[in-house]
Amino acid sequence: MITDRQKEILKIIVQEYVRLAKPVGSNLICDTLNCSSATIRSEMATLEELGLLEKTHTSSGRIPSEKGYRYYVDNLMELKKMSAEDMLKLQIIFRNNQLQFNDCLAESLKLIAEMTNYTSIKLGEASHDNKLKEISIIPLDNDNLIVIVVTDMGCVEHKSISLPNVDLEDVKKTVNLINNLIVGTPIDEVSQKLEYEIKPIIANYVEEHEKLYNAFYNVFNNFTNKNIDIVGKGNILKHKEFDNVERVGQILEKLEDDNMVKLVDNIKGNNNDINIYIGKENDLDDDMTVIETGYKTRQEEGKIVVIGPKRMEYDRVVSLLEFIKENIER
Amino acid sequence: MITDRQKEILKIIVQEYVRLAKPVGSNLICDTLNCSSATIRSEMATLEELGLLEKTHTSSGRIPSEKGYRYYVDNLMELKKMSAEDMLKLQIIFRNNQLQFNDCLAESLKLIAEMTNYTSIKLGEASHDNKLKEISIIPLDNDNLIVIVVTDMGCVEHKSISLPNVDLEDVKKTVNLINNLIVGTPIDEVSQKLEYEIKPIIANYVEEHEKLYNAFYNVFNNFTNKNIDIVGKGNILKHKEFDNVERVGQILEKLEDDNMVKLVDNIKGNNNDINIYIGKENDLDDDMTVIETGYKTRQEEGKIVVIGPKRMEYDRVVSLLEFIKENIER
DNA sequence: TCCTAGCACTTATATTACCCAAGTGCTAAT
């Protein structure tokens, strides 16, 4: 269907267009392929008929179509190993034993954004493996106290709550109850147990048990909250295709936290793979590409995402993500 | 030196320029002031000589100079009360008792950014009034444990630390030591006490006391860390003066977290006032204005900042900040 | 049948000339 030479041409066009952001003309290619520009032109015409290439105007060079990028990513892209520079910088992060897992990830994101001029994102939540380890309270004064909840994987949440007219002894009893009855419960089942096992008991002897229950409920609930971290939003400005302020504004708005939580959450790829969504394939923007992969550690699980223009260094980003994913999961 | 009519003219020019972002011509003013455009023109010429007005080109209308804005802010601006809409939205936040102080502030920042299309920033740290209330540990497994530190004002910090080859009993002893000896110490003096009162003692009986000491030191240190929250970075794009992508990129870069921490930290205004830094008066950018005020609550203290183009709704921003400052400090 | 040289053709981009609207400064008269 598509000849080897055509593949070669498509590959060159993608690579050159990614590099220079200008439509690629036949002249540029014929040098590399040892044939005349006319030959290339007729091949390009065929590739255009196949829907793999596009023109920006009748007499312009070619740029890859969405389908063209897709074909490139699926069939032509070679995952060259990372450049020594990329590798080195990342290794510095992961070999720094001072850093906790979470900081490693945050630093990696920053680095990706900085090195590639794309936007990198992490959407994470406490891993479902987390089980309730211990709950403790620290009274501040008569009315206020701090509730601290810890899971066996070391996730911590705390909340300051105000319980006027509640006897501290009652609170302590409740805490003991929780520590006796539901420690060891997977963190996402705690809310239920709290309602069906704890609430009925405290309702008997605590005056303001509703308040107390709610306070605890909220703290536990925090564990299931997703937290998002977006780095390098402003990087879109650095790409030639986004040369007008209005367009940049549109995209920047789409990159707002709330919107991205939904969007990233909705990506249904294979968590073990690196998934690529080019242009219309993603729900972000037709001119952008979203590259995503899942990660899972003992503490936390979630997704790492890199967002850039369709004209993206696909191979480089995939290598980077692979490296990070591997290193995080250890 | 400057006549009442000139003041009036300057005022109108600032207001109209803020509103429409176009140089203000004499015609627009003579209606309001009941005199001919020629009169206004000669007055404008005088104001220009005084350095309060500028032209964008020989035959353009006038725009305020930096000095002009300064004069306006110092002498002409009237603090009209907030619009009903602004007021209402803010009150909803502050009357929501569900929200902790910190969330209130965060929500207010969002609201300011959204309502004004400027960028709002909070730089905060635990208030110096915080005193160490309690430290506790929760062992996860043989080598790992969580350290939790709480202050009397309810600030909490925690850290997961890894202490292989350290006897849990030794850790507990150290914790008791801290709870006995330095509870009640202002949080920014804890590090010292830890070094001079605790370290020498544990050095005697804990094998790996260096590791242990460092772990605790780090947790305490977190309290003095400044945390920054920047909302609405992308809002600069919405102002007509920033119509080219490169310029926007420059400013966006200056608004990066690290840079802003330094910049905001360096502002030396009167914390009880609202301080305005126009153009060259600030270290951010000659085309921008920085409006800042301090806040202090029991838990936390810091600065709130609004950043926008020099052509800014000064009166509105000042009213907003005043309102927020007042409401936060209760 | 595939390849290529040659050429007419298309489009984007840059340059120039030109006009108009907005607004100024200056002068002379009130």
Place this chain on the structure above:
DNA sequence: ATTAGCACTTGGGTAATATAAGTGCTAGGA
């Protein structure tokens, strides 16, 4: 002191033109 009148300046828009880049197509050669 104020104002009407007018010449003058500038930016922005539009049309005309030239240039560069690159295409598609045709016809001839391997």
